[in-house]
Amino acid sequence: MSNLKENRAARDIVASMGEKVIFNYIPGMEISVPESDRRNSLDKIACYYHDQQFALSDLYIGYAISLYRYTIPKVIATTIKALGNLWPDKNVPKNINRDALLNRIKRMCGMGMLRRFVYQLNGNNIVLYSATPEFSKVMYQALKLSTDARPEKDLIPPTEIVERVSASLVSSEILKSSYLKEFDFMPEFRDGTGRITFNSKLTHEIEGVKYITIIEPLFTKVDLKRFTKEEWKNHLMRKIYGVYSWMQHIKEKEQCKVQLVVVCGDMDDFREVSVSLCNVFPEDMLEQVYYTAEGALKSVNYDITQSLVRVTSLGLGETDNIKLPSSVSSQLAYPFF
Numbered sequence: 001m002s003n004l005k006e007n008r009a010a011r012d013i014v015a016s017m018g019e020k021v022i023f024n025y026i027p028g029m030e031i032s033v034p035e036s037d038r039r040n041s042l043d044k045i046a047c048y049y050h051d052q053q054f055a056l057s058d059l060y061i062g063y064a065i066s067l068y069r070y071t072i073p074k075v076i077a078t079t080i081k082a083l084g085n086l087w088p089d090k091n092v093p094k095n096i097n098r099d100a101l102l103n104r105i106k107r108m109c110g111m112g113m114l115r116r117f118v119y120q121l122n123g124n125n126i127v128l129y130s131a132t133p134e135f136s137k138v139m140y141q142a143l144k145l146s147t148d149a150r151p152e153k154d155l156i157p158p159t160e161i162v163e164r165v166s167a168s169l170v171s172s173e174i175l176k177s178s179y180l181k182e183f184d185f186m187p188e189f190r191d192g193t194g195r196i197t198f199n200s201k202l203t204h205e206i207e208g209v210k211y212i213t214i215i216e217p218l219f220t221k222v223d224l225k226r227f228t229k230e231e232w233k234n235h236l237m238r239k240i241y242g243v244y245s246w247m248q249h250i251k252e253k254e255q256c257k258v259q260l261v262v263v264c265g266d267m268d269d270f271r272e273v274s275v276s277l278c279n280v281f282p283e284d285m286l287e288q289v290y291y292t293a294e295g296a297l298k299s300v301n302y303d304i305t306q307s308l309v310r311v312t313s314l315g316l317g318e319t320d321n322i323k324l325p326s327s328v329s330s331q332l333a334y335p336f337f
Contacts, residue, residue, distance in 0.1 A: 045112055182203040
């Protein structure tokens with residue numbers, strides 16, 4: 001754990017949450033697939049594979065991408081290195097340099113294995129990558145690793161796409177930990193209202209103690225072409241109640257310490273989401289809940305330990321007995337590294 005005297009002030013972390021973010025929903029945002037990236041065919045990929053036009057290590061590049069559903073080259077490179085350290089005997093290209101990785105990603109797009117998604121921000125094209133359903137099937141057949149092979153994953157709204165990319169930045173940094181034992185992306189949990197799929201669950205073991213970290217993005221801005229504000233609020237509250245039930249279930253079943261890292265889009269998200277969480281979670285669980293955002297992570301050069309805050313005390317709102325965060329801290333309950 002970082003020395004508390006060296007910890008970055010919580011107010012500085014919160015203030016930087018919306019700083020220079022590119023993975024945040026903007027009203028009217030549309031994310032498109034370029035014509036050149038719409039080619040895919042399982043037979044075509046199998047042909048490339050048998051002709052040895054792509055290597056076994058390309059499958060692990062595809063797997064790293066598929067964990068997040070949508071992500072960027074920096075996250076892909078970080079994740080490949082983490083997988084290589086976790087599986088030293090597998091053919092994971094953990095030492096590949098940036099240029100070589102980008103060239104292989106570009107080639108895999110042309111082969112129908114990967115797909116680019118593009119949106120514009122301030123006149124610049126922001127490019128995201130995803131594994132095609134066909135390539136997901138190849139990865140399962142060749143590696144016996146399950147990924148999301150559903151074609152409808154391309155149809156999720158833009159606000160969920162940028163949520164997932166933002167969360168991928170956080171997940172990939174925590175994957176770097178030398179204490180990492182297991183990871184589970186898109187884990188499912190069934191509570192009293194049905195089944196819910198979460199973003200990721202990472203397991204660490206530190207000095208014989210098992211820790212589980214759940215990472216979940218909660219963006220409050222609404223894609224009004226698809227949802228009403230009330231529908232989106234209900235969607236977020238469904239996730240909040242679901243993750244609370246899941247954390248309780250994990251703690252009882254696995255006899256471990258559980259924490260939640262909430263990924264926000266900006267300060268407005270933090271304010272709104274933290275109020276909702278404080279009114280669902282019992283006060284003694286708040287120390288297990290952390291908040292961060294793309295801007296906070298970037299502002300400290302991706303040092304995850306210096307980009308997290310948690311609510312340390314509550315106040316009471318003037319009406320309806322709503323609990324409000326009254327102070328926040330940047331102190332970590334346990335170290336990732």
